[in-house]
Amino acid sequence: MIQKIAAFQTTNFKINAKTLLRRRESGILMVLVLVSVATTLINPRFISGYGLSDLLLNTSMVGCLAVGLTPVVIARHIDLSIASATGFSAFLTAHIIVGHGWGVVPAFFVGACVGAIIGAVNGVLVAGLRLPSLVVTLGALYIIRGIDYQFANNKQFTAEKLPTDLMHLSQDKIYGVPYLFCLVLLLALFGVWWMRFTRFGRDLYAIGSNPPAADIVGIKVFSRTFFAFVWCGTLAGIAGVMYLSIYAIVDSAAFLNQELIVVTAVVIGGVNIFGGLGTIVGALLGAVLLRVLIGALVALGVAQFWQQAINGLLLLIAIGIDRILSRRSETKIERIRDERKMEIS
């Protein structure tokens, strides 16, 4: 059993058919394929070419946020302010670029900066003052949304005012993959390298795995945690610009109450909510799976209420599986301890 879990959780990238099969990512991929095939059989329109690009476009925002949130969760923290940051970034970016007549690239730059600032504030409070991230970012969730309301003051920006390039961006695709999703893939690719092949990323795993030990071995807990929040905020800011492009309208209620969808995606993707475990690839797959499920439920004509309930169920199942696996390894450890005690006496 222990070996099995080791295979599940190890960050070993050696190509090995057995380990590959046991990896969490493979499991999600299998569920993904299963759901897609089953739904297509019932409703053939579900996975036509158009449906697939649409699906990826619709996953872009949550995917981007999931990629952003993953390092934070791996470091045993949470950022609940992401949806507020996304909404605020969308409105503020619209305000700034419309005022200056700017295009796509400056828009993303502005959005990223807005998000980075929010992330930095969260980061200082959590990493610097060592306040619990749950409380800090819950506060930030309301404060940012409040500022958003104040600032927007019932105004909204619509497609006529927003730059046309930006509006087109959400329609453009390469080989059927929307540009926006390509951007997410690029960010994810960087994230994968960062989390797996730099000391910075590994330190985040260490911090989430055993916080006191991270202090003892001299890991720079402050700067690591701080930048994880900045990364998360930055991607939330970028997601805000994606929002502009996709919905072509923004007001102060943009992306309201969507933070828990992101958390759900990350957790379904195999990132342990208690830190130390999980990958960006997994989180992204989790986001796709969530979207596919929603699509499937719509295609099957399931009512809105049940869609949400099924999301929740999926979350519970994902966490349940994690718990059962780790509980089994714990019982095993206890048994070993008992045997040892017997031997001593």
Place this chain on the structure above:
Amino acid sequence: MAQASKATTSRALFEILGAYKHFGGAIALNHADFTLRAGEIHALLGENGAGKSTLLKVLAGVHTLDGGTITLDGKPFIQGSPRMAMSQGVTVIYQEPSLFPDLTLAENVFIGRQLRNKTGINWSEMRAQAKALFDELGVDLDPSRIARGLSIADQQVVEIAKALSLDAQIILMDEPTAALTKSEVNRLMLVMRRLQEKGKSVVFVSHRLDEVFAVCDQITVMRDGSTVAQSKVSDSTINDVIKWMVGRELKDLYPKMESKIGDVALEVNGLSSASEFANISLKVRHGEIVALAGLVGSGRSEVARAIFGIDSYDSGSVKLNGKILPGGKPGISVASGLALVPEDRRQQGLFMQASVSRNIATEMLDKLAKFGLVSQRSENSLTQEWGKKLQIKYPNPKAPVDQLSGGNQQKTVLAKWFATNPDVLIVDEPTRGIDVQTKAEFHRQLSQAAASGKAILMISSELPEVLGMADRIYVMHEGRLVKELSRKDATQELIMTAATGQGRGES
């Protein structure tokens, strides 16, 4: 012998002279001297509270001395920072290492300084090097498995491999064998010898003298914060070491007093609980100490918990002074005069964050209360009374019990129950992990309690303790009482045969 003499002629690495350190009013180190030479395995011995942990922590960079000098290889040793200690070649292996459970062993070895190439972390190289380190130590561990689920012994090996990869010259081991099985201890000793062959010096703290004599070259014994003896292992005997440690002869241990044995205080009849134990019948009289011996896992603690009412039982009865106790109601048991000092004081016996006085007053709140309120003064006076009687060492009554040494914590649990003036006291492994001196005091307290007419049921895995303290001995094996022995008939052999299930036919 040859090894030992070689060690004494090699150059001195650590030289500590007149080390002095106090924490508030408590003096932890009082002019302690210590010399560690290159390539030796050096045992640092002493009872709990003798100052060896403090000394080790100074060397590890956790504490800074208030007085005295430390030189390392002739140069002054820079104190007060674990990182600095490490960069001066000193590492500590703690009793329970804190690895990163989700990371692979290879990464645990190289944490914070992972090997890199142009594109980032070089995983295959890191695995290979970790594997090489494990091989060097003669231990078969898979570097690409995660640390979660690793035995403590293996975790220590990972820490030692890490020390090697850091090129540590001095490895401090703080009671590494306390939680290991015999075979794991043997393996650790082999690892220690490997380290010695590589020219490393090892400081080994252990309470098990047989281990010390099996593997060490040199001994330093501490008592009350001072160094009382420095000797080659080959020049001393276990008895010498014990004398140095306690400062007096062993016969002072187990101060069994004569007491008048009276009526039956606790009577257990046919107590059974599915899968835990079956048909347990025993009696404990006033003034009597009765031991419940057996192997760990034979069901002794479960019986104690059932008698006290923490767990319920399926059939049988428990009578206290002739009155039947309802099962599963510890509150009623306490009110009827029963007390239980549990096996695990940290988890079950104490509120670790709460103060000494809070803990001692826990069971007395109703009696201390005036108009429903308990004053701190009444708690403190209770604490002073029992602290004095049991000689508990605590900085002040408000200090969290967490800060006390293991022995004093155990005395605090005892004080809590003595304060309720119970008729029957059940003590479960009362002296586990307590130093010799405190043990003796603890035994004296139990003896006195018995002499004053209390009935004591003592669960113990330590045969000398059982033989030294008990008037009568019950032996348990796999959930059943298999033997009853009187004080004069009991021998270690008889108890062990019964406990291991070999004497079953006779009883």
